[in-house]
Amino acid sequence: MEPDITNFDKLEVVDAKPLRCLPPGVSPFGGTHGVPSSNPQFPVQTPKVRVSKTPPPPDSANSKQSNGEKQQRPTKKVKISEEVRLLSLEGDRDSVSKVLMKFDALRRRIAQIEPDPMKRPDLKVGTIMMNNGLRTNTRKRIGSVAGVDVGDIFFFRIELCMVGLHTQTMAGIDYMNMVSEQVQQPVAVSIVSSGGYEDDDGDGKVLVYTGQGSNVSVDQKLEGGNLALERSLHRGNEVRVIRGVKNVEAQKSKVYIYDGLYKVEKWWTDKSKMGAAVFKYKLVRIPGQREAFTIWKSIQTWRDNIGCRPGLLLLDITSGAEKVPVSLINEIDGDKRTPRFIYFKGLKFSKTMEASVGCSCQGTCLPGSNCSCIQANGGETPHANGVLVIQKSVVHECGPSCSCYPDCSNQVSQNGLKVRLEVFKTKEKGWGLRSWDPIRAGTFICEYAGEVIDTADKGADLDDEYTFNATNAGDYSSEWNYVPELIEEENPVDLDEKIKPSSPIIISAKNMGNVARFMNHSCSPNVFWQLVLHGPNKNSFPHIMFYAIKHIPPMTELTYDYAKCGKKKQCFCGSANCRSYFGQE
Structure with a gap:
């Protein structure tokens, strides 16, 4: 809790400090209730609304408490919300936060309606939002992405796409074409290292990344994303690195950490466990950035031995x-x-x-x-x-x-x-x-x-x-x-x-x-x-x-x-x- 600067006793600073309560009628998000923020620079086309009639009340004869009998709740007509017009093409922290907030809110709702996780509510919501222009940082770029901070986490690959951090939902390497000496060449802009290949995370500041291929038993080719990483070595451009780690709550899923900007230091060919030729890329983290993945590694050390905390x-x-x-x-x-x-x-x-x-x-x-x-x-x-x-x-x-x-x-x-x-x-x-x-x-x-x-x-x-x-x-x-x-x-x-x-x-x-x-x-x-x-x-x-x-x-x-x-x-x-x-x- 924050000390009263008008009456501060150093002897009491280690005592447990309390919460303040919110006064009646104040939103925990700040601002005024019922007045959504908007961004006039991004006039998103409003989707059509299918108006359904309010269902009749359930038969009183079936109103006994028993699981399984579905009843529809009453609804009322509402106007189209201004919240679908709140985003900017070029992101900032506010736009990124709102995109992710609206994405996850809609994902939770669809997961509530359709509880089967195999139906992938995350991909369904991603499609809905992109079709309605509800995304930000749509322009592919080298370097930092406006509004996304080093250390930010994501629970779905599609979230990376929504904010322009990594636009590939499946591929681990995202790249763009640039003209150099009148020749168009691909350069890497971001990679996702999620353990699908034989990656080595080193000490958290160095990443040995394995190139991509459609079949682990077939030799990889120097094309597409693999070529883009090789070109980035010669060009010396920054590459965003997103690391995927196991989710402690659900071992079959991952959490994605934006670990900041790296540079490709060297590349070579190697043999995979299946005997196929693969490309290896050594990426080194640019100094001076806030800690991200190294924090996760420290926490794992503390879990193993709390005495070293x-x-x-x-x-x-x-x-x-x-x-x-x-x-x-x-x-x-x-x-x-x-x-x-x-x-x-x-x-x-x-x-x-x-x-x-x-x-x-x-x-x-x-x-x-x-x-x-x-x-x-x-x-x-x-x-x-x-x-x-x-x-x-x-x-x-x-x-x-x-x-x-x-x-x-x-x-x-x-x-x-x-x-x-x-x-x-x-x-x-x-x-x-x-x-x-x-x-x-x-x-x-x-x-x-x-x-x-x-x-x-x-x-x-x-x-x-x-x-x-x-x-x-x-x-x-x-x-x-x-x-x-x-x-x-x-x-x-x-x-x-x-x-x-x-x-x-x-x-x-x-x-x-x-x-x-x-x-x-x-x-x-x-x-x-x-x-x-x-x-x-x-x-x-x-x-x-x-x-x-x-x-x-x-x-x-x-x-x-x-x-x-x-x-x-x-x-x-x-x-x-x-x-x-x-x-x-």
Whole structure:
């Protein structure tokens, strides 16, 4: 948390610093709700919308709770969203972020509708967006790509195409033709090294790349991409390198890391394991770039031996309360004092709460069924493949009062931490939180745990730095959600649902809490919070859950927007959109 510069006690800087809460009606993305940004330089043609009639209500005779009976949720007509006109042909960081956000939002929605991963929702969405001009950096180029930073991660090859980093969905070498001495020759602009051939990643700064061929048992030819890499050696041009590594969450898939600019130093021929002639290219990373792939290699070393992690103070601040350990790291100074608080995973109430009524389903609850929890979500499960599909005012998960508990798949945020986190000392903001694992957009990160404050208690401090107040949080940002017009859908009515809590939603992590208390503020956050109810009852006490706004690379600080809650403090987030201060007078 960021210290109060008007009253700063150096002796207390190592204490656990709290979250700020968002004030009612403020988007976790910043800006004004319902007013999407636009870019007049890129007037994209609006796709046609197929308007469907609102389905009739289900037969009351079939309204019993039983899995498998599909019911359509009501919809209402909407105007074409301006969000399909938000991009620029020549990218910048904002355009790249929006392309990737809209891509993954639509991919999550299609994965929700068609859960079979063999149908490749990523390729389907890529086709839809490209057909509608929703991409950026369309001009092929040598060197850096505007808006894409070294260290950025991608979960699908098509994402690389969407932002102009690597335009080949299958081929490992991307190249362009250039005229030299009145002769047109190919030069390489980017390569993807994903282990498909006999590549050697060296120390993370040198890559020995194997050329491409259609058949591993046949000699490779010096043509196409292979010739382009050979020509790049003589031309001395920069080549973008994207490295593919195994996804720790799904071993059959990969995560792609943009590792920056390299130059081809030499090439030679060799024999493959199959005995065929192959081309080898040695690429060396250009110095002075931020670390990327080497961070991944360091993390793997720490996984094998946590004792070699520099600055290690504690192996696990949760003392085994979480399934995944959370280490405490201080690489800033020699202070070995640790935060003072009781680690607690959930909510502690000062008075007994009435048990909510759950669904009566047996086994896992299915989309389209008459399950009361599913119906409270508009007839669909809120997650697809474990990630949140859309952000709205409230999400319903099956809870402890449900008959399906604890084996139901509709409980994504109730099973503790899934990513490997560490609490670390920052230079200017006290303690912070980051992950060893790559985090996909929509991934559940953690709950805001602590003591539920009773406003009737006159001694309760409702304005201390550890208090999270979400009482009137009924608004949400539509910017993170998919554009329904792109798949000829209409906005569902349940997005307009407003939560009316039976009591104020105020939680303090001052004396007890979990890792969420360490998340710092940023004016350009990568995390948002979402209210989640356990069960279909809208009057039960909601939980505050944190989800990833976008793909987050390992060792990137996890932050969200504190906005105008609490006392005014100077902001140290360092983002391009920094407001200089957060909080209010």
